[in-house]
Amino acid sequence: MSWERVSWLAHTGLPIQDPITSDQLDTVVARGALTPDDLAVDLGCGAGELLARIVDLRGCRGLGIDISELAIDHARRRAPEIEWRVADARDHGVANDAAAVVACVGATHAFGGLTPALAALVPIVRPGGTIIVGEGYWRAPPPDGWLATLGASRDELTDRDALLAEVTAAGVRVDHVVDASPADLDSYNRAWRANLEEHLRAHPDDDEVRAALDHADAWHRECSRYLGFALVVAVKD
Numbered sequence: 001m002s003w004e005r006v007s008w009l010a011h012t013g014l015p016i017q018d019p020i021t022s023d024q025l026d027t028v029v030a031r032g033a034l035t036p037d038d039l040a041v042d043l044g045c046g047a048g049e050l051l052a053r054i055v056d057l058r059g060c061r062g063l064g065i066d067i068s069e070l071a072i073d074h075a076r077r078r079a080p081e082i083e084w085r086v087a088d089a090r091d092h093g094v095a096n097d098a099a100a101v102v103a104c105v106g107a108t109h110a111f112g113g114l115t116p117a118l119a120a121l122v123p124i125v126r127p128g129g130t131i132i133v134g135e136g137y138w139r140a141p142p143p144d145g146w147l148a149t150l151g152a153s154r155d156e157l158t159d160r161d162a163l164l165a166e167v168t169a170a171g172v173r174v175d176h177v178v179d180a181s182p183a184d185l186d187s188y189n190r191a192w193r194a195n196l197e198e199h200l201r202a203h204p205d206d207d208e209v210r211a212a213l214d215h216a217d218a219w220h221r222e223c224s225r226y227l228g229f230a231l232v233v234a235v236k237d
């Protein structure tokens with residue numbers, strides 16, 4: 001299955017590819033003081049909405065990197081003034097202490113997980129700068145049956161406390177956290193499925209999308225009981 005294609009269809013009209021609402025995103029964007037000379041970097045930026053909002057609000061410079069051409073194509077149309085690159089996030093080329101903000105939202109897997117992602121992000125943020133990490137966590141211990149339906153293993157995520165401890169262990173101070181509520185998660189999943197259902201009405205033979213929707217129908221059912229998602233804003237003191 002081309003997961004990239006299905007994911008783009010599923011996220012039509014959603015601000016970001018995670019269950020964080022547009023208003024929550026703005027509370028994160030509003031934090032920290034940036035000047036026009038400052039650099040904000042988003043690694044695994046997707047369609048670039050977070051970075052575009054930071055640059056819009058602050059007038060600072062931006063660099064967004066994603067491995068998906070489709071994502072960068074959307075980002076370029078959203079904010080042509082920003083530098084967007086199709087590349088592996090690990091090849092960011094940003095010098096140590098060069099960025100005032102570094103974000104990696106829903107994309108820590110690009111580095112092999114949260115801890116290696118933080119090890120890559122923290123050095124390139126200047127002292128006093130900000131790291132924004134978006135990561136899932138277990139809201140409640142997931143049962144084996146649901147995990148099997150999802151196709152995931154328990155050790156892929158931690159609980160929320162362990163997530164925050166992992167961020168702190170990277171040598172930064174957690175300053176602000178926004179959590180997607182269970183209702184936010186349900187609403188995100190509903191929108192995701194509605195986009196695929198709409199696509200299937202127009203393209204009933206698209207078996208790839210039908211398979212993705214069938215899978216989502218099964219694991220979305222109890223998703224908000226077990227899965228959480230947070231945007232963690234941390235400062236490098």
Ligand SMILES: C[S@@+](CC[C@H](N)C(=O)[O-])C[C@H]1O[C@@H](n2cnc3c(N)ncnc32)[C@H](O)[C@@H]1O
Pocket residue numbers: 015016017018043044045046047048065066067068071087088089090104105106107109110111134
């Ligand atoms: C769940 S999406 C999140 C996108 C965006 N940060 C957001 O919140 O809307 C994960 C993104 O990571 C990107 N990605 C995955 N592996 C990557 C890699 N090695 N380097 C750069 N981007 C990668 C995907 O293409 C995708 O756009």
